[in-house]
Amino acid sequence: DGGITQSPKYLFRKEGQNVTLSCEQNLNHDAMYWYRQDPGQGLRLIYYSQIVNDFQKGDIAEGYSVSREKKESFPLTVTSAQKNPTAFYLCASSILNSNQPQHFGDGTRLSIL
Amino acid sequence: GQQLNQSPQSMFIQEGEDVSMNCTSSSIFNTWLWYKQDPGEGPVLLIALYKAGELTSNGRLTAQFGITRKDSFLNISASIPSDVGIYFCAGLLTGTASKLTFGTGTRLQVTL
Numbered sequence: 395d396g397g398i399t400q401s402p403k404y405l406f407r408k409e410g411q412n413v414t415l416s417c418e419q420n421l422n423h424d425a426m427y428w429y430r431q432d433p434g435q436g437l438r439l440i441y442y443s444q445i446v447n448d449f450q451k452g453d454i455a456e457g458y459s460v461s462r463e464k465k466e467s468f469p470l471t472v473t474s475a476q477k478n479p480t481a482f483y484l485c486a487s488s489i490l491n492s493n494q495p496q497h498f499g500d501g502t503r504l505s506i507l
Numbered sequence: 508g509q510q511l512n513q514s515p516q517s518m519f520i521q522e523g524e525d526v527s528m529n530c531t532s533s534s535i536f537n538t539w540l541w542y543k544q545d546p547g548e549g550p551v552l553l554i555a556l557y558k559a560g561e562l563t564s565n566g567r568l569t570a571q572f573g574i575t576r577k578d579s580f581l582n583i584s585a586s587i588p589s590d591v592g593i594y595f596c597a598g599l600l601t602g603t604a605s606k607l608t609f610g611t612g613t614r615l616q617v618t619l
Contacts, residue, residue, distance in 0.1 A: 398549075400549075425604065425605050427606075434612075434614075435611065435612070436510055436513075436595060436609040436610060436611045436612050437550075437595070437607075437609045439606065442604060442606065444604050450604070452606075482547075484549050484550070486549075488605045489605070490604070490605055491601065491602060491604065491605060492601070492605060493537060493538040493557060493599055493601050493605075494605075495538075495540050495552050495555050495599075496605070496607055497552070498542075498549035498550050498551070499549050500547075500548050500549045501547070501548065501549050503547070
């Protein structure tokens with residue numbers, strides 16, 4: 395089945411710790427995106443990547459980092475600099491520079507221990 | 508970043524009733540999308556609209572792309588309990604790295 399896989403489903407972070415969220419897609423999409431969702435709110439863009447080895451900051455990039463070493467993979471690291479990391483994180487992908495919709499993974503819920 | 512104005516924020520309706528929600532923007536888009544999100548899951552695409560004035564249906568769902576390109580609405584007819592969830596609109600402007608601008612969401616709850 396083609397799709398986007400996010401792991402883990404639930405993640406806990408200790409104070410001062412970096413954690414990495416995985417996102418893999420087998421849709422052959424060039425563009426990938428990371429969003430943060432807080433309770434009762436919409437989706438806010440953290441980072442996006444249009445091509446391998448290239449990525450750009452979204453609206454709320456502070457305290458996060460990404461890499462894009464392979465087309466299929468776009469991991470997100472929540473660093474210790476992110477002081478309020480508790481949220482639901484969603485990864486998406488799409489065909490680049492088209493009007494085709496983004497497709498989403500099932501999300502990772504990050505909580506603080 | 509911009510978020511689209513989506514209304515209502517939440518609604519309680521009875522099973523069998525029709526539902527209407529809308530989304531407005533201060534800027535134009537050339538694609539409007541409607542997604543549904545169930546608790547603890549990612550958004551799933553319901554309807555995509557590509558042309559101003561376009562009216563598209565998907566089962567009991569009907570959506571329209573506003574003629575000004577700055578708004579869209581979604582109607583659900585004869586609601587059922589599994590319609591419960593959060594509905595998001597999203598606008599896309601070609602040439603912006605396919606980035607979406609999302610609405611703030613409409614939370615729908617259906618009572619029997």
